[in-house]
Amino acid sequence: MAPTLSTLRSKLGFAGKSGAWKFLALIFALLNLKSLPFVWHIRLLKGLFTHIRTSVLRLATTPGPSTLFQPLITSSRSGFLECDYNLHKSNSTYFSDFDVGRLELLVSLCGQGIMVTRKELALEEKEGRGQGASGKGTLETRLGGVSCQFRKEIKPYEKFEVWTRVLCWDLKWLYVICHIVKPGIVRPKSYLLQPWRKGRQHEEESNGNGDGNATPSPHPAIFATGIAKYVFKKGRLTIAPERVLRASQLLPPKPGDHESLSPTSKLTPEVTSNNAEAVSADDQKTPKNVEDVVVASLKADLGDDNGQWTWEKVEEERKRGVKIAEMWGALEELNGEFARDGGVALGRY
Template identity: 40%
Template sequence: MSAVTRLGLIGGVLTTSAALAGLSTLPAVRDTLTKHLGPNGVKHTWRLLALLVALLNLKNLPGFWHIRVLRGIIYQLYFQPHPQQPKHLFAPMITSSYNTPYDTDYNFHKSNSTYFADLDVARAHYMGCIIRTGLARLNKGDEQGLPKDTTEAGGKYFVALGSISCFFHKQIEPLQRFEIFTRVLSWDRKWLYVVSHIVKHGAVRPESYALQPWRKRKARRQGKGGEQEGDAQDLSKVIFATSVARYVFKKGRKTINPEVVLERSRLLPPRPDGVDLPPRTEGTPSDATPAPAETPSADDSWTWDDMEKERLRGLKIATHFDALSAAQHELRASEALGQYGDYW
């Protein structure tokens, strides 16, 4: 629903809020509140309302974004008890959150800009998980087989976010809960591509949890038409937004091939003899839609060829995203419409 069609609702909320605030200042109203709530009843009422607002918007309070991101990184780096297996390289990690009143815009749904803060938290968990072993081994000197210019480069190994995009499919209502499914999409000689899907809470039910084996499989819900939510053909109905991000690995100023880090993290099947680092076969943009993602089999038959097939399938999508970097050359500086401040 557009902002124009909601002007009546917005005006009604503002009018009601102003009326309640005005009524609380009237002597008769204050006397009534004092009679029933005590001498400090009015003061306590406002304090309780302020506390309620703070609790509803807890994740938006100053400093809480840092707590949420650092908690994800620290837990995955130091407290995650189970190692990830190569066959689960493309499996998603799920984080959950909700749309706070602070995140809600004048259209009364989640503001586009606030998606990125929640995606930061989801990717902090995920990236902390998949690279914790690889970066630790590299920084401790496990550089066997790396080029000489890499081993001689100064500085520590680290990862940095290169870019991010977000496609909005359905609106998220005030206080509505949602889940973010984040996983590796693909990688090439420079970038590791990560895809995140923001979906309706509880609509997609994994059959198992590789890093949390104590979680039991949950029965899938029945949709309005009798179909099971989470079936492959119905997933698009429960996706609120889709995001693609790309990461680069560095040693000082030297760029490191993502596959080096993934191998050091023990997330790749055994490399066949004679197979070098990417590019082996680079993806090229095309109009063809890649085949839907498939979940690897539950047995231990996940091979290098299986991994490479999935990497190349995802790379067909990633190259379209990568091509958008050409937009940096579209800045026009000779003539502008005007210049305006943020507040005045």
Template identity: 35%
Template sequence: MPVDKMASFSALASWRTLAIVFALINLKSLPLSWHVRIFYRMFSSWYTPAHVKRAIQSSSTSNKTHPLFQPVSIFSRSPLLETDYNLHKSNSTYFADLDESRSALMTKFLTPNSKQGVKNLEKEGHKGRTGVILGSVHTSFHREIKPYERYEVRSRVLGWDKKWIVIGSWFIRPARKGKEEVVLASSLSKYVVKKGRFTVAPERCLTTAGWLPAKPENSKSRAGQQANSSEGSEKATQMSTTESYTVPSGVDTPDGLPAPVPEQAVEATTAIVEKLESLAEKTSRQQVDASEPLMPLTALDKAGEWDWHHVEMERVRGLRIAENWLALDKQLLEEYARG
């Protein structure tokens, strides 16, 4: 082979090698890599009703946090193509990692019994495509992430209301020898589940999937209880601690539901739910005392049993964290309307 051709071939091979190496060290940022990562997380996090039952049984026997509030973690690194001119992970790239982390979390909680849930909605006349839609994201950056530094994205459900599922996420530098974990960034996100134009309540989704304990029959607001007839009130006072549970029509629940709890727990939980609803009507200028206890723990709560009331208290506590943030969307729209 002539010398000039050998030189050209050598140069071509060198550039090809460099291109391959460059692609390998930036796989995370290549075209379509985001889609691959998302589908991988969805596939690996797909839960069945059997998975749900085992997770709940495991948490109840080991006195752990209820699976609904346990975090899901992914680990990643920030390649060269994700860095900005300061050689730190670019702010915009945090949201791709959040997509991946939240996809794993939402797939875990919404896929069990999802086909049956869709059928129930269609029987009720709700047509159209079923979708899980991201409503908004807020992220605060605390520490920089250096190129190729390993970090964890830890996401968990904080709470839910009639429309939104609120998720908290944290970028964490794992603990090292002699050093504790370091929070690099924190984030709040909210999701809504839609069937066509119909908004599916998060409580319904989680109950159908089997994550939520059965809701007590008398878990109504105090205002509603006071509006009942005297006959109904007298009947309510005669209820024993062995009263039965009911759930909304069209919502499937798993077997092996927890034992009922005293009526005092129902009253305490409904009181704090009413309190949350009144707080939601306030503007963000009215600050809420975060040190004020939500409600006293019942004997069952102290024993670590995750019944409906204990789950409800944790849901409300999580919503209080995001209360002002949830009200921000409305205020921003109002500010825009003012011109």
């Protein structure tokens, strides 16, 4: 005989008035699962182990350089406990979703390359070619800074996507950009590591529409945009991102006449009174240029060129992203503003 509802509630511990409160508490917890203790850690660990396998798959099935600037997409919702008194997603909670997207991207792209670089550095140390005490320890990826710009509110339980991709790199830092966007407005043509997923190209072919430029402007889709920088460290020794990217098979062969970045090199031309006329409009950093770069980061077709990415093409894309990275890096000057006026404060509470 099938158990009655009251019998089932009794077995589950939800009988009586106290049981009703327990049941409501359970429902509330499930509706706010992201905000429960240790769930953030579980999300990171799940992404870590999932994309360790993805990193191996990428090396085995796809041409590396074509995936370097491709976005990785994660999906989520804004739980009630993530919202502030204005009943929209609180600004502090954006960073936890950025954390998950960035970790999954870096493991997917660089997971195997980091392990290869670790082995190379260990061999160099064994052969006496290491950096001494400054290079003691294991190779780590460390977050050096984050920033976020908000465009539109995210309401309670509203679904969103986080598009995360490599923006650029220099001698020390690897810059990663994240967009939180409304789902479904901007869609990829295809998914390189998930060919079974139906992308925009499949829908266009099914509808008899071969226009690859049918995606509308991504401006209305963007809720927020974040940028972060990472550094690869072995003890106090900084490992150039280019080395890790090359070990990850993400860079095409470098021409013999290409100059490597040096500690004193400028990533983009420095405008002075002597060379201002020689710097093109595309190289000058302006708010309009920055917005163009941000929007271009959401282009689903980025890097889809039959895998034919030359070193020159990679460098062109990297330098384009540097326009944002340099302007954001200028905020380091804010450190000099701390305690600038000396001894008077409003109070200590």
